[in-house]
Amino acid sequence: MHPILASRQRQALYLASWAPIALLLAVAWSTASPAVDLGAALVIVAPPGIVHAFVCLSAWYVCRVTPLAARSAPRILAAHTGAGMLAAAVWMLVWEGWTRVLGNYPAFGEPVRDYRSQAAAVAAAGVLLFWISSLFHYLLIAFETSRRAETRELGFEVMAREAELRALRAQIDPHFLFNSLQSISALTTTDPPGARRMCLLLADFFRSSVRLGGKDEIRIAEEMDMVRAYLDIERVRFGARLAGEVVEEPGCGSCLIPPLILQPLVENAVRHGVHSRVDGGAVRVTARCDAAHLYLSVLNPADVDAAARGGTGVGLANVRQRLATRFGGDAAVRVVRDPGSFRVDVRIPRRDGAREREP
Amino acid sequence: MSAEPRTRIRAIVVDDEALSRAAVKEYAAGHPDVEIVAECANGFEAVRAVNDMKPDLVFLDVRMPKLDGFEVLELIGPDAHVIFVTAYDTYALRAFDVHAVDYLLKPFGPERFAEALHEARARIARAERTPVAPLVAGARPAGAYLERILIRSGSKVDVIPVANVDYVQARDDYIGLMVQGRERLKQQPLGDLEGRLDPGRFVRIHRSFILNLDRLARLDLATRHRHVAVLNDGTELPVSRVGYARLKELL
Numbered sequence: 172m173h174p175i176l177a178s179r180q181r182q183a184l185y186l187a188s189w190a191p192i193a194l195l196l197a198v199a200w201s202t203a204s205p206a207v208d209l210g211a212a213l214v215i216v217a218p219p220g221i222v223h224a225f226v227c228l229s230a231w232y233v234c235r236v237t238p239l240a241a242r243s244a245p246r247i248l249a250a251h252t253g254a255g256m257l258a259a260a261v262w263m264l265v266w267e268g269w270t271r272v273l274g275n276y277p278a279f280g281e282p283v284r285d286y287r288s289q290a291a292a293v294a295a296a297g298v299l300l301f302w303i304s305s306l307f308h309y310l311l312i313a314f315e316t317s318r319r320a321e322t323r324e325l326g327f328e329v330m331a332r333e334a335e336l337r338a339l340r341a342q343i344d345p346h347f348l349f350n351s352l353q354s355i356s357a358l359t360t361t362d363p364p365g366a367r368r369m370c371l372l373l374a375d376f377f378r379s380s381v382r383l384g385g386k387d388e389i390r391i392a393e394e395m396d397m398v399r400a401y402l403d404i405e406r407v408r409f410g411a412r413l414a415g416e417v418v419e420e421p422g423c424g425s426c427l428i429p430p431l432i433l434q435p436l437v438e439n440a441v442r443h444g445v446h447s448r449v450d451g452g453a454v455r456v457t458a459r460c461d462a463a464h465l466y467l468s469v470l471n472p473a474d475v476d477a478a479a480r481g482g483t484g485v486g487l488a489n490v491r492q493r494l495a496t497r498f499g500g501d502a503a504v505r506v507v508r509d510p511g512s513f514r515v516d517v518r519i520p521r522r523d524g525a526r527e528r529e530p
Numbered sequence: 531m532s533a534e535p536r537t538r539i540r541a542i543v544v545d546d547e548a549l550s551r552a553a554v555k556e557y558a559a560g561h562p563d564v565e566i567v568a569e570c571a572n573g574f575e576a577v578r579a580v581n582d583m584k585p586d587l588v589f590l591d592v593r594m595p596k597l598d599g600f601e602v603l604e605l606i607g608p609d610a611h612v613i614f615v616t617a618y619d620t621y622a623l624r625a626f627d628v629h630a631v632d633y634l635l636k637p638f639g640p641e642r643f644a645e646a647l648h649e650a651r652a653r654i655a656r657a658e659r660t661p662v663a664p665l666v667a668g669a670r671p672a673g674a675y676l677e678r679i680l681i682r683s684g685s686k687v688d689v690i691p692v693a694n695v696d697y698v699q700a701r702d703d704y705i706g707l708m709v710q711g712r713e714r715l716k717q718q719p720l721g722d723l724e725g726r727l728d729p730g731r732f733v734r735i736h737r738s739f740i741l742n743l744d745r746l747a748r749l750d751l752a753t754r755h756r757h758v759a760v761l762n763d764g765t766e767l768p769v770s771r772v773g774y775a776r777l778k779e780l781l
Contacts, residue, residue: 350636
């Protein structure tokens with residue numbers, strides 16, 4: 172649908188913009204031919220003008236099928252010449268018809284005769300007007316395109332930001348905090364030094380999660396340290412039931428990742444691989460890299476009947492989405508379900524950060 | 531606490547985290563009428579302990595290995611009063627639906643613990659028995675279908691995934707679950723089980739039968755107006771007129 176025809180308000184505005192054009196034509200004509208007064212000229216020009224206003228809107232379709240960037244200049248010229256001729260033919264038809272009607276009135280005899288002597292100039296004016304309309308439409312289209320690109324870009328940005336925020340909110344699971352506080356509460360009487368140690372572990376963990384979560388990307392070594400802190404805290408809760416191993420291959424530590432990619436996966440691993448099993452289990456987190464990619468993997472044991480109970484949950488979906496918005500098809504998240512174990516493999520394009528030392 | 535002598539309350543603590551059990555035990559030690567007679571680290575142990583010890587009160591965690599707190603409650607039925615102890619407030623409504631005495635959110639202090647205990651004492655003194663029917667019906671969140679069926683025989687619990695059930699037959703007060711060629715009995719009305727199974731997978735084909743649709747091989751005409759369902763293993767089950775209409779609708 173033509174953008175101007177789409178709304179009544181725009182149609183009215185567009186027609187109004189033709190009023191000065193018609194007036195200009197009438198003035199030009201009446202000054203050029205002393206036999207024609209302005210009033211008669213206006214009466215003659217108005218109907219063809221109104222029809223031509225609508226005919227000129229068709230330039231939009233011509234502009235759309237011959238975009239300036241994609242078509243060669245001769246083709247564009249040919250298209251608009253052809254369309255201009257066609258529009259001028261319609262314009263002349265209206266002129267002919269209208270002047271034939273007016274010719275019956277003696278008051279218009281002189282102007283109509285004058286028109287017949289200058290028909291070629293009138294036809295040229297029709298073509299010219301159509302071409303002006305073409306230019307106007309090209310401008311309109313360019314405007315529209317840039318506006319659309321802008322909103323789309325804005326939309327992407329908002330989406331990515333939202334995904335990040337959702338992820339961060341999902342990170343700091345309040346139940347993790349409540350359970351840890353319950354442990355501290357129990358330790359205060361039975362093991363006061365243990366309670367203090369737990370407080371410090373928790374403080375460290377939350378401080379680093381807030382610090383790292385606010386960054387755009389972090390070194391994998393930082394994330395691995397946070398995962399270690401997390402497992403230390405959970406080990407206070409689960410005792411011997413939780414075994415953990417967090418290993419990064421030498422040379423990988425400075426690879427960059429979006430923050431808190433591993434954390435939700437490790438939380439899942441503890442929930443399904445340790446908490447839901449009587450004897451608990453071992454969570455194994457590894458990072459290795461080659462020239463192009465960084466490979467992360469989180470492994471936990473799983474009950475055979477646990478698979479049916481489902482609930483891999485929001486964490487995994489979140490990680491997937493965040494990596495997809497950031498890396499597109501270059502990142503991959505793969506879930507490997509074996510009888511007795513559950514593993515999530517993540518592949519991220521490798522980017523190395525500065526080799527800064529730990530503060 | 532008042533000075534009058536109270537009846538002793540025998541309680542068990544069910545939580546997979548030792549520290550969390552320790553907190554409950556510590557608070558309970560402040561109430562001389564409460565005796566913790568057992569500690570359980572998972573649902574199976576809890577069911578066994580309730581069966582063997584016949585406690586008055588159970589402090590029950592919700593998220594545990596093997597069986598969750600609600601499943602434990604379903605299995606022990608009205609045998610004991612339950613105070614839920616969990617870090618998750620999402621289960622609170624369900625907990626009161628199943629007539630839990632109270633719902634303690636971790637971490638909690640001794641005052642809150644005393645409050646819950648106060649209510650438990652009152653219920654135990656009134657010798658109130660938790661009604662069974664709402665217990666069973668409420669033990670599942672609305673909209674979620676049963677994924678596994680629990681059968682308790684004494685202190686032993688069997689967990690049967692519903693996918694393994696071929697069909698269920700009504701047998702007086704019991705239902706018989708046909709699982710891999712063996713019939714397992716459970717005390718539950720057939721209609722109650724029907725209401726909790728996914729209606730897209732399990733169909734009441736007869737007053738006395740619920741069929742797992744995956745097992746259906748074909749429908750045969752037994753007489754002019756009576757159908758029988760033939761299962762993959764050749765078993766034939768009667769299909770009532772209403773049951774036939776239900777099957778037609780699904781197939």
